[in-house]
Amino acid sequence: MSPQKTLFHISHSRYLQHETDGDDHPEIPARLEEVNCQLQRLARTNQIICLEPCEAERRWILAIHSNDYLLRFEETALTGHSYFGHPDNRLGYYTYEIALLAAGAGLAGIDLAEKEPHATIFCSVRPPGHHAEKSMALGFCFLNNVAIAARYWQDKYQRRRIAIIDFDAHHGNGIQAAFEESPEVFYLSIHEHPTFSFPGTGYAEENGTGAGIGMTLNITLLPGAKDTEVQNAFTRQIEPALEDFKPEVLIIAAGFDGHRLDDMSGLAYSSMLYRFFGQEIAALGRRHCQGRVITILEGGYHLPSLGESFTEYCSGLLQSTEEVGKCSSVAL
Amino acid sequence: MFISSFMSAPAKTVTPGTLLPEAREIMVSGSFRHLPVVDGKDILLGIITDRDIRSAFPSEVMDERERGEYLQRFATLTVGKIMTAIVTKLSSKATLDDALILFEESKIGALPVVNEVNQIIGILAINDLLTAYKQLFGLGVRGSSLIVVEDDGKPRALTRLTEVLESKQVPFTRLIRTGGSGWNSNGNNLIYIRIHSYNLSGINHALADAGFQPVVPAAQ
Numbered sequence: 001m002s003p004q005k006t007l008f009h010i011s012h013s014r015y016l017q018h019e020t021d022g023d024d025h026p027e028i029p030a031r032l033e034e035v036n037c038q039l040q041r042l043a044r045t046n047q048i049i050c051l052e053p054c055e056a057e058r059r060w061i062l063a064i065h066s067n068d069y070l071l072r073f074e075e076t077a078l079t080g081h082s083y084f085g086h087p088d089n090r091l092g093y094y095t096y097e098i099a100l101l102a103a104g105a106g107l108a109g110i111d112l113a114e115k116e117p118h119a120t121i122f123c124s125v126r127p128p129g130h131h132a133e134k135s136m137a138l139g140f141c142f143l144n145n146v147a148i149a150a151r152y153w154q155d156k157y158q159r160r161r162i163a164i165i166d167f168d169a170h171h172g173n174g175i176q177a178a179f180e181e182s183p184e185v186f187y188l189s190i191h192e193h194p195t196f197s198f199p200g201t202g203y204a205e206e207n208g209t210g211a212g213i214g215m216t217l218n219i220t221l222l223p224g225a226k227d228t229e230v231q232n233a234f235t236r237q238i239e240p241a242l243e244d245f246k247p248e249v250l251i252i253a254a255g256f257d258g259h260r261l262d263d264m265s266g267l268a269y270s271s272m273l274y275r276f277f278g279q280e281i282a283a284l285g286r287r288h289c290q291g292r293v294i295t296i297l298e299g300g301y302h303l304p305s306l307g308e309s310f311t312e313y314c315s316g317l318l319q320s321t322e323e324v325g326k327c328s329s330v331a332l
Numbered sequence: 333m334f335i336s337s338f339m340s341a342p343a344k345t346v347t348p349g350t351l352l353p354e355a356r357e358i359m360v361s362g363s364f365r366h367l368p369v370v371d372g373k374d375i376l377l378g379i380i381t382d383r384d385i386r387s388a389f390p391s392e393v394m395d396e397r398e399r400g401e402y403l404q405r406f407a408t409l410t411v412g413k414i415m416t417a418i419v420t421k422l423s424s425k426a427t428l429d430d431a432l433i434l435f436e437e438s439k440i441g442a443l444p445v446v447n448e449v450n451q452i453i454g455i456l457a458i459n460d461l462l463t464a465y466k467q468l469f470g471l472g473v474r475g476s477s478l479i480v481v482e483d484d485g486k487p488r489a490l491t492r493l494t495e496v497l498e499s500k501q502v503p504f505t506r507l508i509r510t511g512g513s514g515w516n517s518n519g520n521n522l523i524y525i526r527i528h529s530y531n532l533s534g535i536n537h538a539l540a541d542a543g544f545q546p547v548v549p550a551a552q
């Protein structure tokens with residue numbers, strides 16, 4: 001019998017308190033409840049270690065967002081407004097605190113990855129982050145969890161060369177904007193073509209600016225794209241690009257809204273594609289980064305598909321794991 | 333919708349007496365490709381393009397002596413000798429659609445803009461027009477996406493559709509109904525809407541409730 005594999009699941013019960021009241025808002029607490037249900041399925045064959053993060057310290061948030069923006073965000077939440085900037089970005093009284101907690105998950109994941117390089121780490125957070133820019137909330141996102149994590153990894157652990165792979169159906173404009181001038185952070189995003197898809201950015205021609213030219217790779221898919229197109233893009237474009245870049249660590253912006261049943265995009269992925277992502281990403285992590293990989297949840301709004309895709313992704317990560325040393329619970 | 337919001341103003345101009353080397357220098361230093369030619373009261377007389385200048389400029393492949401002679405002659409030529417005197421132009425009240433039609437018909441890259449007494453007030457390059465339509469269509473603005481629904485042929489389709497969007501407070505910048513080209517497999521026309529919201533799921537459901545069938549657009 002093969003030894004049990006371990007998934008470190010970083011999440012917080014308070015994430016459910018981020019309210020997006022309204023009968024039709026897709027970014028709802030039930031998303032994480034669905035993920036938590038699926039964890040129990042994963043626990044039948046794997047060891048699951050659940051960890052709760054702390055709020056990210058303000059200095060780490062300020063590495064990506066402006067102080068003025070944070071003040072406006074906090075004030076908007078505390079004064080009872082129903083949205084911030086755009087009606088899409090609904091919030092409640094606790095949203096600011098919870099967004100800090102969501103940003104903290106990535107940092108906790110990084111601390112863990114540094115102690116246990118081959119740990120399989122998934123951060124289930126909300127609100128999501130990859131559309132948030134320095135001074136702008138967008139697309140249900142307030143703080144850019146992935147970008148904050150990348151800066152933290154650079155500044156605290158001197159891991160300078162970071163690759164971010166974003167397989168959410170939508171382009172992560174906030175991540176790209178944060179790093180498009182950086183020669184050290186390589187942002188690779190595979191998403192629905194911006195002519196059709198929110199937020200209307202992420203054209204293939206956008207490949208970085210200044211010293212960061214060549215450090216952004218946008219792979220665009222036409223509506224209706226299926227698994228095969230993604231798999232081809234992954235093996236023919238993403239893997240060779242990382243071979244050249246040689247990242248020290250990997251951060252994954254994991255969105256599950258490309259699923260064919262999720263009407264937030266026109267993509268038509270199957271659940272099994274997410275297993276492919278998990279396997280390939282774990283292999284990339286071993287090949288380039290001594291296993292230092294963390295994954296942070298972004299989108300995914302059709303609840304059954306989100307749950308199934310999350311399970312497949314984690315199974316892919318775990319299936320591919322060559323356990324180097326025995327993972328154990330680590331105090332954060 | 334008026335070109336006056338998108339033209340370059342004031343336009344850099346030359347007079348018929350401007351020597352070609354000076355006109356060439358103005359074009360190169362300012363990255364201009366078109367210079368309106370005006371008189372002392374800014375009345376539009378013609379236009380000169382970088383192509384006109386290149387044609388008059390001695391070729392690099394000439395032998396040295398011949399090229400030297402040409403250069404001397406070039407230095408004495410004036411804009412008035414080579415400008416195009418019959419100018420296609422726009423009025424200050426012209427719309428972007430006027431400009432689009434003129435650009436398409438005239439096959440030129442920039443149109444001078446004049447007031448009611450034919451004085452130059454600006455210039456609209458084809459790139460300015462592209463920028464204008466990009467803005468009007470909401471392209472490149474973070475936060476937009478395209479929704480496509482099937483036009484079922486029932487009455488007041490666009491009215492019903494905009495009612496749905498406005499009732500949900502969804503801003504939109506483009507509403508296009510294809511005409512007579514059978515854009516989907518059912519042979520029905522399609523309606524394209526560029527909305528400024530991420531709540532695609534909520535909007536799709538609201539449109540479906542109003543009888544619209546969302547469509548995943550496919551390349552032909």
